Amino acid sequence: MSALAPTARTPSWSRMIGRTPALAGGLGLFGLFVLAALAAPLIAPFDPILQNTDARLVGPSLAHPFGTDNFGRDILSRVIWGTRIDLQIALIGVIFPFLLGTAVGTIAGFFGGIVDTVLMRLIDVILAFPFLVLMLAIIAILGPGLTSFFIAMALVGWVSYARLVRAQILVLKTQDFAVAAASLGFGRARIMFRHLLPNALAGSLVFAMSDAVLVLLTGAAISYLGLGVQPPLAEWGVMVSEGQAFLTTAWWITLFPGLAIVTLAFSFSLMGDGLANLLGVRE
Amino acid sequence: MHRYRFVLFRPLHFLPVLFGISVITFVLVRLIPGDPARVILGTRATPTAIANIRAQYGLDEPLWTQYFFFIRNLANGEMGRSILYKIDVLKLIATRIEPTLALVAASVLLSILIALPLATIAARNQGGLPDQIVRVVSTLGIGFPPFWLALILIIVFSVRLDLFPVSGYGETLPEKLAHLALPALTVALSLSAVLTRSLRAAMIEALASDVATAARARGMPEGVVFWRHVVPNSLVPTINLLAVNIGWLIGGTVVVESVFAIPGMGQLLVRAIFSRDYMVVQGVAMAFACATVLVNLIADILTVALDPRVKL
Numbered sequence: 001m002s003a004l005a006p007t008a009r010t011p012s013w014s015r016m017i018g019r020t021p022a023l024a025g026g027l028g029l030f031g032l033f034v035l036a037a038l039a040a041p042l043i044a045p046f047d048p049i050l051q052n053t054d055a056r057l058v059g060p061s062l063a064h065p066f067g068t069d070n071f072g073r074d075i076l077s078r079v080i081w082g083t084r085i086d087l088q089i090a091l092i093g094v095i096f097p098f099l100l101g102t103a104v105g106t107i108a109g110f111f112g113g114i115v116d117t118v119l120m121r122l123i124d125v126i127l128a129f130p131f132l133v134l135m136l137a138i139i140a141i142l143g144p145g146l147t148s149f150f151i152a153m154a155l156v157g158w159v160s161y162a163r164l165v166r167a168q169i170l171v172l173k174t175q176d177f178a179v180a181a182a183s184l185g186f187g188r189a190r191i192m193f194r195h196l197l198p199n200a201l202a203g204s205l206v207f208a209m210s211d212a213v214l215v216l217l218t219g220a221a222i223s224y225l226g227l228g229v230q231p232p233l234a235e236w237g238v239m240v241s242e243g244q245a246f247l248t249t250a251w252w253i254t255l256f257p258g259l260a261i262v263t264l265a266f267s268f269s270l271m272g273d274g275l276a277n278l279l280g281v282r283e
Numbered sequence: 284m285h286r287y288r289f290v291l292f293r294p295l296h297f298l299p300v301l302f303g304i305s306v307i308t309f310v311l312v313r314l315i316p317g318d319p320a321r322v323i324l325g326t327r328a329t330p331t332a333i334a335n336i337r338a339q340y341g342l343d344e345p346l347w348t349q350y351f352f353f354i355r356n357l358a359n360g361e362m363g364r365s366i367l368y369k370i371d372v373l374k375l376i377a378t379r380i381e382p383t384l385a386l387v388a389a390s391v392l393l394s395i396l397i398a399l400p401l402a403t404i405a406a407r408n409q410g411g412l413p414d415q416i417v418r419v420v421s422t423l424g425i426g427f428p429p430f431w432l433a434l435i436l437i438i439v440f441s442v443r444l445d446l447f448p449v450s451g452y453g454e455t456l457p458e459k460l461a462h463l464a465l466p467a468l469t470v471a472l473s474l475s476a477v478l479t480r481s482l483r484a485a486m487i488e489a490l491a492s493d494v495a496t497a498a499r500a501r502g503m504p505e506g507v508v509f510w511r512h513v514v515p516n517s518l519v520p521t522i523n524l525l526a527v528n529i530g531w532l533i534g535g536t537v538v539v540e541s542v543f544a545i546p547g548m549g550q551l552l553v554r555a556i557f558s559r560d561y562m563v564v565q566g567v568a569m570a571f572a573c574a575t576v577l578v579n580l581i582a583d584i585l586t587v588a589l590d591p592r593v594k595l
Contacts, residue, residue, distance in 0.1 A: 124303070255435070
């Protein structure tokens with residue numbers, strides 16, 4: 001087989017990244033957040049939850065570049081430690097819907113028939129609910145917390161991936177290479193996962209990046225509402241809500257964690273745009 | 284008029300979805316661990332009240348019979364009582380519709396006012412500096428958490444400039460409008476980030492369409508081509524886009540109502556979660572889902588009304 005196969009392009013990663021500045025910028029920015037999360041104990045100047053009664057509500061200064069909150073906790077240190085939780089929110093919150101949705105979409109698209117019809121109706125119904133409302137309803141039942149958030153995310157988030165992958169599979173399974181694989185006597189599972197799925201993934205990979213933005217914002221919003229990560233943990237949404245009571249006097253408590261969310265979200269958007277460019281995916 | 288006959292039949296398409304919505308909201312509350320009667324009544328339930336609820340919801344019957352009771356009660360306009368407010372959930376929701384509807388309407392209007400000029404500038408200068416700026420700003424804007432944006436707007440417009448009230452809703456129309464200004468701006472900014480990107484893409488497509496080329500060939504100035512052919516042709520995608528994003532929009536209002544303490548359905552939902560008022564959670568989720576379905580129906584009708592080629 002390999003002798004007949006066209007010479008595979010082996011594009012070097014560095015060259016591919018160089019061609020799409022959006023991807024390079026996004027990866028760089030994202031890398032900084034990963035670094036901050038890993039090195040939090042080393043680079044954070046203060047303990048994120050240690051209270052200091054001598055330094056309450058101090059504005060941005062040399063000692064505290066982002067200021068301190070009403071407990072005298074250093075905002076910069078809390079933002080850095082918060083990277084750990086919010087990166088988790090975005091990554092875990094995307095990976096389960098991605099896996100579940102891809103599996104469901106592949107099966108629905110490949111087998112068609114009653115399986116497909118039932119799954120698509122289920123997706124229609126889930127999509128009829130406003131995303132956040134269904135998330136909140138599920139969290140209401142499971143009780144507040146990060147675990148509930150991840151479960152709710154998996155239960156609600158898979159539908160978009162399933163739709164995307166299914167649409168791709170429907171097109172791909174009629175194409176020559178799929179028909180050829182079937183006529184060679186390959187099993188269904190092999191055709192589905194080795195031939196169709198890899199070709200169907202580009203679109204959902206790009207979508208996963210914009211989904212990461214949505215998941216991050218949702219996780220932070222649910223924590224802001226008091227239904228996700230609980231204080232005193234340093235999560236950015238929690239920090240914003242803690243700053244709300246001091247809006248008139250200490251704006252920095254609110255401003256900086258929000259900027260962190262915006263920046264991380266921007267890095268996902270850039271990576272998404274870059275990947276779409278690179279893989280030739282139209283959004 | 285026969286083009287609009289589908290308005291009569293289209294709702295039938297949505298029946299399976301409505302059925303699904305009712306099943307999901309029904310199942311949600313049954314999933315709560317413990318005795319459903321106690322869940323429905325809260326912790327301070329009396330034995331008589333529990334017996335009444337058992338009879339009303341058929342809680343001793345099998346699950347599908349319970350679902351039948353649920354639908355029968357719903358048809359009678361009863362969804363169960365709120366533990367906190369002591370009135371029927373549907374009546375409670377009815378009192379909360381106005382602020383939410385006003386917020387959604389104001390947000391949509393504002394977001395179009397923001398997105399339309401931005402998309403126009405970007406599409407007409409495709410690849411140029413204004414286009415690049417609009418694209419970066421809208422990409423950034425998608426990542427703005429509404430709850431944080433709301434607080435930043437409060438700092439700027441309420442604390443510093445003292446222009447708008449910080450929270451609440453007010454009694455008279457001018458009061459309500461003043462109270463809605465910042466919440467609507469918050470939701471509109473989030474929405475217009477999404478809207479600008481898609482509207483720009485729709486306009487670029489329309490600029491390259493045969494209609495536009497033909498108009499140019501007839502010697503029509505580019506500005507006239509734009510306003511007479513490109514903008515109207517971008518309208519239908521925009522309406523469908525708004526319909527697709529209605530879920531995102533409602534999510535935004537849920538959060539923003541909580542930030543600004545606006546007594547709408549979103550704030551009702553969040554408070555109900557904290558007070559374990561499950562009947563209210565169920566009712567609001569269902570109401571929002573039905574509203575989404577209704578918006579999609581309206582978008583279908585508008586599409587047919589605006590584009591003579593579309594037949595449904």
